[in-house]
Amino acid sequence: MARQNKKPVPKQRSFWKRCVKYRSLILMSLPGLIAVFIFSYIPMYGILIAFQDYNPVEGMFGHNNWVGFKYFKQFLQNPYLFRLIRNTLLLGIYTLLWSFPAPIIFALLMDQLTNAKFKKTVQSISYLPYFISTVVIVGLVKDFCSVDGVINGIREFFGLNAVSFMTDPKYFRTIFIASNIWQGLGWGAIVYLAALSGVDPQLHEAATLDGANRWQRIRYVSWPAIVPTTTIMLILESGKIISSDFTKVLLLYNESTYETADIIGTYVYREGILGGKFEYTTAIGLLTSLFSFILLITANFLSKKISDNSLW
């Protein structure tokens, strides 16, 4: 075949001819595409059971009776609906409020370090927690926050009473977000550091010559360089407000902290996977993803209006 193509053909040949020519490439990409189709597309089709009565014998593809919005209505009549939505939203909003700015501030401060070796060390150490599994992180949290743990040890040292952090709903969100920051601070900063490394050092020098102090240089030289990245990250994070990492909540919560800790993700796990209410929880899942998609689009729209930065 290679011999026939001695001269480059200026005109593109027809679709089918090219398909024949590149059949080995099609064959090559087939296994991957099948994998994507099975594990990503079939579950999308599976969303249909939110509108059906699922029959375990028939399975996902079998003949299931259509029931319309029955399960959506059931969710809206759930006595815990308010608590679930409140917990999910508050956990997401507080996470955005605290976990989002932390890496930005950290990156800006790290960028101001003059000693390259020290900077590298700080970076390496701050990434470390990102690679520790959720199970270990939550295990550490439980150990540190237990009644005879380190934190209560410090409290006692200052003459304060020991607190049962893990069973008091008051502390759940703080613990969740603090451990999130501990784990994600360094990793989250990478994107911003990359943007900051693109700043021409001459800009900093010029600003210094013009008499700008450190704060002014951060404010007027470094910060504008990371605004686009920050906006994009903010848009992406805003879509996640209602999808906090429920697997971590699963490990961290217990029945005594449901009041603040039980979120939609954990509820779906309990009712769906443990309770077998597949249609009901699929309906909840569909509502959640619709809502988070709307959030993402709204955030993108607002950002386009305000700052000219957007995902698409």
Place this chain on the structure above:
Amino acid sequence: MNKKTKIKLSLSDRIFNAVNIFIMLVIMAVMLAPIIHVVCVSFSLGSEIQKGGLFLWPHGFTLEGYKKVLQDHMIVRSYINTVIYAFSHTALVIILTALTAYPLTIKDFPLRKGITIFITITMFFSGGAIPTYLLMKELHLINNPLVMVVPFVVTAYNLILFRTFFEGIDPCMRESARIDGAGEFRILIQIIMPLSKAIIAAVSLFTIVGKWNDWYSALIYLNSEAYYPVQMILRKILFNSTVFAQMDPSVMQMFRNSTITPANIQMATIVVIMLPIMCIYPFIQKYFAAGVMVGGVKG
């Protein structure tokens, strides 16, 4: 630091630097303290742990905790499971992603656009937790160790990473190989892959770490303890205080007479699980640029 800045370092600058360095030292301490604490407890004498007040420094020294961990069949078996899952999953990821990404780099390939759209859609839409669970049920993957290996081997992020890297390879390499009579499979295996060691290493390392730390898929898909990855066993050891009570009475007797407590075993297990990650860590660091790229792709 060059000479120029050294001359003109005002007082406020020096204060800023001092405060900044102090903050960084505090952050480093906060990041490292819990990890050091775990290591210390794992080595400490049980009697000292029970006294409490132990922090950042081992009290006494014992290897009994590690001995118990390495002798425990449940832990060792799950550890082997995790190694098998991590490596076979990663091998599949690399092979299938490379095979799917390569055709996308050929300008004339007729399905290029279609496949790109097909893949991109999965970045924004998914079936969600329950339909995915039901699919695994249909595929008879529930309580089947393959569920830890086969699902989600091809993801949009990895595919974009591979495609971008392949596109950076000089197309002349491919052309000349083709003129020499090599087929597409041969070009990919003998020309492209050897030139893509960096991206293969980066994606492999991240995939291995991800699988190593994965416990949730095991929680929902696996029932038999024989198939559990080590993170599930760790979860049991850490969070289920009755585990030790369920143990052999002789084991409990051993705790009573020996120098260690359950905390030794818990912390020693954590160390044994984290150790490989900590060993891979310096190598992963080299590829953080790729991690940033994933972030950039997301954005």
